Amino acid sequence: MPSLFDPVTLGRTTLSNRIAMAPLTRNRSPGAVPNDLNVTYYEQRASAGLIITEGTPITQQGQGYAQVPGLYLPEAVEGWKRVTAAVHSAGGKIAVQLWHVGRVSHTTLQPGGAAPVAPSAIRAKSKTYIINDDGTGAFVDTSEPRALELSEIPGILEDYRRAARAAVEAGFDAVEIHAANGYLIDQFLRADTNHRTDDYGGSIENRTRFALEVVKTIVDEIGAERTGIRISPVTPANDASDPDPQPLFNHLVEKLAAYDLAFIHVIEGATGGPRDNLPFDWAGLKAAYRAKGGKAVWIVNNGYDRDMAIEAVESGHADMVAFGKLFISNPDLVRRLKENAPLNEADRNTFYGGGAEGYTNYPTLALSA
Numbered sequence: 001m002p003s004l005f006d007p008v009t010l011g012r013t014t015l016s017n018r019i020a021m022a023p024l025t026r027n028r029s030p031g032a033v034p035n036d037l038n039v040t041y042y043e044q045r046a047s048a049g050l051i052i053t054e055g056t057p058i059t060q061q062g063q064g065y066a067q068v069p070g071l072y073l074p075e076a077v078e079g080w081k082r083v084t085a086a087v088h089s090a091g092g093k094i095a096v097q098l099w100h101v102g103r104v105s106h107t108t109l110q111p112g113g114a115a116p117v118a119p120s121a122i123r124a125k126s127k128t129y130i131i132n133d134d135g136t137g138a139f140v141d142t143s144e145p146r147a148l149e150l151s152e153i154p155g156i157l158e159d160y161r162r163a164a165r166a167a168v169e170a171g172f173d174a175v176e177i178h179a180a181n182g183y184l185i186d187q188f189l190r191a192d193t194n195h196r197t198d199d200y201g202g203s204i205e206n207r208t209r210f211a212l213e214v215v216k217t218i219v220d221e222i223g224a225e226r227t228g229i230r231i232s233p234v235t236p237a238n239d240a241s242d243p244d245p246q247p248l249f250n251h252l253v254e255k256l257a258a259y260d261l262a263f264i265h266v267i268e269g270a271t272g273g274p275r276d277n278l279p280f281d282w283a284g285l286k287a288a289y290r291a292k293g294g295k296a297v298w299i300v301n302n303g304y305d306r307d308m309a310i311e312a313v314e315s316g317h318a319d320m321v322a323f324g325k326l327f328i329s330n331p332d333l334v335r336r337l338k339e340n341a342p343l344n345e346a347d348r349n350t351f352y353g354g355g356a357e358g359y360t361n362y363p364t365l366a367l368s369a
């Protein structure tokens, strides 16, 4: 069986190891445009087998947090070109996470101060990050959303298509469709957030329709070999919940098997929290996908340490393991895991917003070590 430190083929790309950098929102791109500090941050972490960028809104409507980089402005595409060029020059591979937050937003972030959109007009018991007039950042309650009209869905699919095309133009090796953590696609998937009575609501078939239409739109535009998806079957993040997630997500991955995707990225348990918050058959989910012919690289995430990650790959539970917080404080995480070297602790006070402090100033191991 392969080791965590072996190469792996993802789509048409060969990754140097099976360690992924998980998407991490850092709120350090004012105006939604990637900047020099972002270039340095990602370049420092290029030894990851695959970097998956922070959530990157496909439109302003899809933005739910202040100062996150988007893929909907020409200057943002130019900024991302500098990021991908730096990561590639350092020998890395990088995918961008295409994100629409749906109801997890605030009117001050929405075009024209409008209400955020969602499958149904059900407010998330959650918070989002805005910048006050005095420049200070603050987590505030999300705004009341409005339900999307059926006629608006083709337009959002077009937004995903355009963003995927822009990602290829910006030099990304792949895109990750953000279908996790209670954001728009996840809101459609779950019965507790999707009360629609049209073809996008009710049955599991209908509630997975939007996710599969996003996948098909992006695969048709840039190819399955450059397309992945992230799901989080039992997370409570952003007030996500469903009475029976196992059949819902087994059905979703069985349908995904037809698309020959590059990767499927699974958050096991509560995002950033307990891995056993709800009962779920993770091996059963992967088996359901493989049984339908699905060949995508299977990436697992959430609370993995070095021993767990080594075991997950060697046992065949996963093909890759994604690390989030550990990549914040250890730009050279791959080397540290390979050498079983000490790990820097992350400073939670600098996770969101700010500048170089807690972003690009974490130390790497001395070369001679």
Ligand SMILES: C=C(C(=O)O)c1ccccc1
Binding pocket: 023, 024, 025, 054, 055, 065, 180, 181, 237, 271
């Ligand atoms: C994109 C995020 C996610 O997937 O949960 C996110 C957003 C804000 C803070 C932390 C994480």
